Amino acid sequence: MVVTHPIEEEWSIDADLLNTMVEDALREARATGATGPALTPFVLAAISKATDGRSALVNRAVLESTTRLAARLAVAEAAVSAGGRLTGAAVRA
Numbered sequence: 001m002v003v004t005h006p007i008e009e010e011w012s013i014d015a016d017l018l019n020t021m022v023e024d025a026l027r028e029a030r031a032t033g034a035t036g037p038a039l040t041p042f043v044l045a046a047i048s049k050a051t052d053g054r055s056a057l058v059n060r061a062v063l064e065s066t067t068r069l070a071a072r073l074a075v076a077e078a079a080v081s082a083g084g085r086l087t088g089a090a091v092r093a
Contacts, residue, residue: 005069011061013051021050 025046029035034042047055 007062007065011058013058021047
C-alpha cells in the first residue's frame, strides 16, 4: 500500500518554479557529466542552492509530516488488529 498526502501550504514551492529548477539542474548535470548515482545529489544540491536552502527545509517538513501520518496509521491499524473499532478520532490522534 502506498499512502500520500500533501504537505502544509506554508512549505509548498510553486510547481512551475520547481520544474524549472529541476530542468535547469538536469541540463547542468548533463553539461558537467553528472550521471548515475551522482545525479540525484547533484540535482538536490542545485535546487538547494537555487532556493537558498529552503528546499532542504521543505524536504525535512515532508519527512516529519509523513512520519506523523505513518504513526497515526500504525496506531489505528493496531487498534483494529486488537479488535477495536477504527474511529476518526483514532486516526487524528
